[in-house]
Amino acid sequence: MITLDLIKKNQKVKVISIFGGKNIRQRLSGLGIHIDDTIIVLRNICMQSPILINIHGNQVALGTGIAKKILVELE
Numbered sequence: 464m465i466t467l468d469l470i471k472k473n474q475k476v477k478v479i480s481i482f483g484g485k486n487i488r489q490r491l492s493g494l495g496i497h498i499d500d501t502i503i504v505l506r507n508i509c510m511q512s513p514i515l516i517n518i519h520g521n522q523v524a525l526g527t528g529i530a531k532k533i534l535v536e537l538e
Contacts, residue, residue, distance in 0.1 A: 465537075468514060468530035470504045476535035477501055483532045491529070495519050501538065 470476055478500045481488055495518050496502070505522065506515035513524035525533075 464534050466531050467502070467504075467516075467525070467533040467535050468507070468527045470507060470535065470537075472504055472507055475501060475503050475538045477538050478533060479536055480534040481532060482534065487529065487532055491533070494523050494525075495521060496523070496533070502535065 464479055467476070478496065478498050480498065481491060481496075491497075500518060503517040504514065505517055512527045514527065514530045515522060515524050517523075
């Protein structure tokens with residue numbers, strides 16, 4: 464398992480866990496990101512923000528700080 468910020472472009476991953484408090488979980492839930500969801504990383508330029516992902520057919524940009532709180536595994 465690895466955090467979302469370390470996933471390379473065009474890789475498909477499954478959300479395993481979300482670290483953080485209530486506010487982060489609510490924000491991610493509002494963006495459609497939940498445990499057991501599948502994410503495709505569309506853009507992740509090393510050490511630069513934001514990370515562009517596809518979740519449920521929608522493109523979402525996440526800052527690296529938020530992406531570091533999402534634990535995923537490769538599919």
